[in-house]
Each structure stands twice: as structure tokens, then as C-alpha cells.
Amino acid sequence: MNAKRAGIYARISKKDKQVPKVENQIAMLRQIAEDEGWTVDDAHVFHDDGIAASGKAIDDTTLENRPGARACLDAIRDHDFDVLLAVEGERLARTYLDGLVWIQASSVGGVTWYLDTDGPLDPSTPAGEETAVSIFASGRREGRIRSARQKRRYDRERAEGTPLWGTRPFGYEDDRITLRPAEADLIRQATDDYLAGRKSMIQLAQDWTKLGMLTDGMRRERTGRDGIKKKARPYWTATTVHRVLTRDRNAGILTHNGLRLPASRIQPIITEEELEALKGKVKTGTPMGARAQTLLGGILRCECGAPMHGTISYSQRKGGPRYEYRHYKCSQTIYDKTQKHSSIAAPLVDDELETLILRDVKEGRVRSPKGTDHTAALKALSARLKANREAIDDLAESIADHDLKGIRAQLRGSLKAREAEKEQLLSERDAILADAGQSGDLTTFFEEVEALGELTSKEQVLEWVDRFGTIWDNVPLETKQALIRSRYRPVVKRGGRGFDRVELNPVHSSTSSP
Numbered sequence: 001m002n003a004k005r006a007g008i009y010a011r012i013s014k015k016d017k018q019v020p021k022v023e024n025q026i027a028m029l030r031q032i033a034e035d036e037g038w039t040v041d042d043a044h045v046f047h048d049d050g051i052a053a054s055g056k057a058i059d060d061t062t063l064e065n066r067p068g069a070r071a072c073l074d075a076i077r078d079h080d081f082d083v084l085l086a087v088e089g090e091r092l093a094r095t096y097l098d099g100l101v102w103i104q105a106s107s108v109g110g111v112t113w114y115l116d117t118d119g120p121l122d123p124s125t126p127a128g129e130e131t132a133v134s135i136f137a138s139g140r141r142e143g144r145i146r147s148a149r150q151k152r153r154y155d156r157e158r159a160e161g162t163p164l165w166g167t168r169p170f171g172y173e174d175d176r177i178t179l180r181p182a183e184a185d186l187i188r189q190a191t192d193d194y195l196a197g198r199k200s201m202i203q204l205a206q207d208w209t210k211l212g213m214l215t216d217g218m219r220r221e222r223t224g225r226d227g228i229k230k231k232a233r234p235y236w237t238a239t240t241v242h243r244v245l246t247r248d249r250n251a252g253i254l255t256h257n258g259l260r261l262p263a264s265r266i267q268p269i270i271t272e273e274e275l276e277a278l279k280g281k282v283k284t285g286t287p288m289g290a291r292a293q294t295l296l297g298g299i300l301r302c303e304c305g306a307p308m309h310g311t312i313s314y315s316q317r318k319g320g321p322r323y324e325y326r327h328y329k330c331s332q333t334i335y336d337k338t339q340k341h342s343s344i345a346a347p348l349v350d351d352e353l354e355t356l357i358l359r360d361v362k363e364g365r366v367r368s369p370k371g372t373d374h375t376a377a378l379k380a381l382s383a384r385l386k387a388n389r390e391a392i393d394d395l396a397e398s399i400a401d402h403d404l405k406g407i408r409a410q411l412r413g414s415l416k417a418r419e420a421e422k423e424q425l426l427s428e429r430d431a432i433l434a435d436a437g438q439s440g441d442l443t444t445f446f447e448e449v450e451a452l453g454e455l456t457s458k459e460q461v462l463e464w465v466d467r468f469g470t471i472w473d474n475v476p477l478e479t480k481q482a483l484i485r486s487r488y489r490p491v492v493k494r495g496g497r498g499f500d501r502v503e504l505n506p507v508h509s510s511t512s513s514p
Contacts, residue, residue, distance in 0.1 A: 004038045006084075011048045041081070046068040162265055177265050297310040303341075306331050308331065309329065326345070
């Protein structure tokens with residue numbers, strides 16, 4: 001008789017202090033499988049680390065934020081194994097709707113469960129389903145009780161004008177109420193300087209960095225989406241200074257969900273009139289959808305990971321002509337003095353990328369979109385991007401409002417998932433735009449290129465290249481950018497001057513290759 005095949009699912013959220021770590025859960029479950037004589041394929045071990053499974057409403061679902069759970073459910077439906085191992089039912093789900101998904105998938109795939117806390121369970125049988133539902137309901141009930149207690153406590157503290165505890169705001173002590181004199185003085189002076197027109201946000205950022213007056217977050221390492229630790233960023237930018245100076249709390253105002261609360265114990269740094277004047281004067285930045293000015297601005301990346309932007313510099317000797325130099329420079333150059341950043345001559349990298357696109361078109365690596373209608377796809381993507389942006393804004397606001405570490409950790413997990421979704425949607429949009437072009441411009445481009453015909457002589461090759469350049473020049477800049485993004489993710493290494501230090505990182509897309 002063949003041994004049963006077992007699958008493993010492990011999960012822990014950041015606030016599960018009494019639950020074994022994911023790796024310990026997996027080790028425990030492997031031991032159970034070994035004791036029972038079951039085999040475990042490494043491909044059938046799934047986990048979600050630091051991701052919560054709780055929801056507020058009875059029909060809430062958290063599965064969209066749990067890639068390990070979704071992969072495990074797919075394997076269950078396909079009957080890739082016979083029995084699912086977990087340390088307890090709450091590792092699978094803590095909401096009724098999520099619990100039903102696990103029950104239905106297991107019934108479809110004919111997979112039974114073995115929970116370390118409850119033993120064997122067959123959710124496809126009436127008795128097994130009833131037991132499973134009671135396990136998930138119990139977990140949901142405990143979660144609701146905890147949530148209700150926390151909410152009552154938060155409501156009481158807000159009514160008293162007390163901000164909830166969390167990361168120390170710049171300018172305040174750990175209690176989030178009392179001023180930290182040195183930092184508060186810096187905010188007060190910066191407000192005066194900016195309103196009087198003596199200094200810009202960039203100048204303030206440079207001044208604060210030189211003084212070494214940093215937020216607590218700027219001193220800590222960060223963990224990226226890939227789980228890799230990233231160095232702290234011990235410097236200010238115009239954006240971070242702007243965020244600090246325009247906080248409502250600077251005027252002693254306590255808010256929740258964007259609304260001002262009637263009571264506040266927060267000590268003010270500036271007056272409400274100064275705060276309103278700041279908000280009215282500060283520019284909101286480049287509006288979304290602003291037209292591109294350079295071919296590779298925002299496409300090129302510095303080795304530090306930040307985007308590079310186009311800039312112009314000039315030189316002129318006394319009495320001589322004035323020379324203009326166009327180049328791309330890392331957006332963090334003026335702020336981050338802890339490391340070197342990349343820069344590169346714009347004509348050099350522009351010409352090389354255009355040559356690569358010419359080669360890709362000539363060799364058939366970029367497909368003509370002729371005969372394909374992409375309007376519906378772009379419309380659907382735009383709607384999804386709009387919903388995604390709104391969700392990201394809501395989550396960012398909620399993270400700012402919720403100061404309890406457990407809730408903030410859960411919200412950050414959701415925010416990471418939404419940001420990853422945004423990157424995927426933008427990649428899809430770039431690919432479609434590259435394939436279809438904006439307003440048919442790229443379709444016309446391909447039709448004209450195809451009309452050049454076959455090349456049989458050196459003269460025809462030179463004529464083809466020259467004609468390609470003319471056609472390419474007539475393509476709108478945004479369309480060129482979409483085509484480049486669909487093919488390459490260029491990174492400029494530090495040091496040197498040649499194109500050899502540009503790492504192209506080709507993009508493998510079904511819409512940009514035959």
C-alpha cells in the first residue's frame with residue numbers, strides 16, 4: 001500500500017506571540033508526518049509569515065493577502081496530496097468565509113486534515129464540516145472579543161484627547177504629546193523660513209540632514225518586499241520635510257479617519273493659522289498624468305534603487321559661447337550624502353536605447369499590434385489602477401491613524417500586497433501601450449517600418465536605419481517610453497562614463513516578443 005502524501009500549511013501574524021514561528025510549525029508538522037508514515041514533498045510545504053488572517057466582518061476574506069494559502073488551496077483542489085497538516089485551525093482561517101473556502105477546496109480535492117490540536121478531520125463529511133466550522137467560528141469569536149476590547153480602549157483614549165501609542169513623531173517625546181525641544185524648535189524655525197520665502201523644502205532637507213536631526217525611522221534598517229534587509233536612509237528629502245511640516249499635530253490637532261476630534265492633549269508647535277498658511281503655500285508636486293520631458297526620465301534607475309531624472313547644466317567661459325549638457329541624475333543625489341549616486345550623459349544613453357529598440361523591431365522581437373483593439377483592455381486596467389490607488393491611499397491613511405503595532409502590522413501587509421498589485425498593473429499597462437500605442441501612434445509606426453521592406457544591400461540597410469530614425473522621431477514621447485518599459489528595466493551603475501555601466505535587465509513579456 002502506497003504511503004499517504006501530506007501537504008503542510010503554516011502561518012503566523014506579527015501579533016501571534018504564543019504561536020510557534022513558521023519554521024518551527026513546519027518542523028513539528030514534518031515530525032507528525034514522519035510518525036504517521038506519510039511523505040512530504042518540499043513543493044507541498046506552504047506558509048505565510050507575518051500575515052494576519054483576521055477580518056472585521058463575517059464575510060471578510062484575507063486570502064488575497066496570503067499567497068501561501070492561495071497556492072495551498074490550488075494544490076488541494078488538484079489533489080496534489082492526500083492530507084493537509086496544520087498546527088491548529090486558526091492557522092488556516094480566522095473568518096467564516098475563509099474557512100468555507102478551505103472546506104470547499106478540501107471537499108473538491110478529496111483532501112482530509114490533520115490538526116495538531118484536534119487530530120484527524122474530514123471536512124467533506126457532515127460531522128467533519130460541522131467541527132471545522134465550529135473551529136473557525138471559535139477563532140472569529142475570540143478575535144471579535146479582542147477587537148471590541150481594543151476599540152473601547154481606543155475610543156476612551158481619543159475622547160480624552162490622547163493619541164494612540166506608536167512610533168515617536170518627530171518633534172515629540174515617546175508619549176506623542178510632550179514636545180522634544182530641539183526638534184520642535186527646528187520645525188518652528190523651518191515653518192518661519194518657508195513662509196517668509198527664505199528657504200525651500202530642498203534647502204530645509206539639506207539643513208536638517210547636516211544637523212543630524214533625524215526621525216527614529218531614518219536610523220533603522222528596513223525590510224524590503226523580498227525580505228532582504230536594506231540600509232537605513234539617514235537623510236531628509238523635500239517630501240519627508242513637507243510631510244512633517246504639514247502635520248495637523250504640529251498645531252496640537254488630534255485627528256481620526258481624517259476628522260478633527262474635539263479634545264486634544266497634544267502640545268502645539270505652531271499655530272493653526274501657520275499650519276493653514278503652510279498647506280496653502282506648499283506645492284503638491286507634479287500632477288499625475290503630466291507629460292514626459294525626457295526619454296528615460298523615471299525609467300532609468302540608479303544603483304541605489306532610486307529613479308533617475310533628466311537635468312540640464314551649463315558651462316561658459318568669459319566672453320565665450322555657452323554650452324548646454326543634458327544628463328540623467330539620481331533623484332536622491334541632493335539629499336543622500338552617505339553614498340555615491342549614478343549620473344550619465346543623456347545623449348549617450350538615449351541613442352543606445354533607441355538603437356536597441358531599432359534592433360528589436362528589425363529582428364521581430366517587438367510585435368506589430370496591427371488588427372488588435374486594445375481599448376477595452378486599457379479601459380479595464382485604468383479602472384483597476386484607480387481602485388488600486390484609492391485602496392493604497394486608504395491604507396496609508398489607516399496606518400497613520402492606527403498606532404497599535406498589531407493593527408499597523410496587519411495594515412502594512414495589506415499595503416505591500418496592494419503596492420505589488422500596482423507594479424503588476426503598471427507593467428501590464430506598459431506592455432499594452434507598447435503593443436497598441438497611444439491614439440494609434442505606435443500602430444502607424446509599425447506599419448511604416450514594415451513598409452520599408454526587405455534589406456538586400458548595405459545601401460538599403462543604411463537607408464532603413466535613416467528612415468527608421470525619421471519614423472521614430474514622429475512617435476510621441478510617452479509612447480516611446482511605454483515601448484522601452486515593455487522591453488527593458490535599465491540600471492546605471494556608479495562610476496565611469498560609458499554605456500557599459502548600464503545594466504539593461506530585459507523584460508520577458510508575451511506582448512513584446514513574438
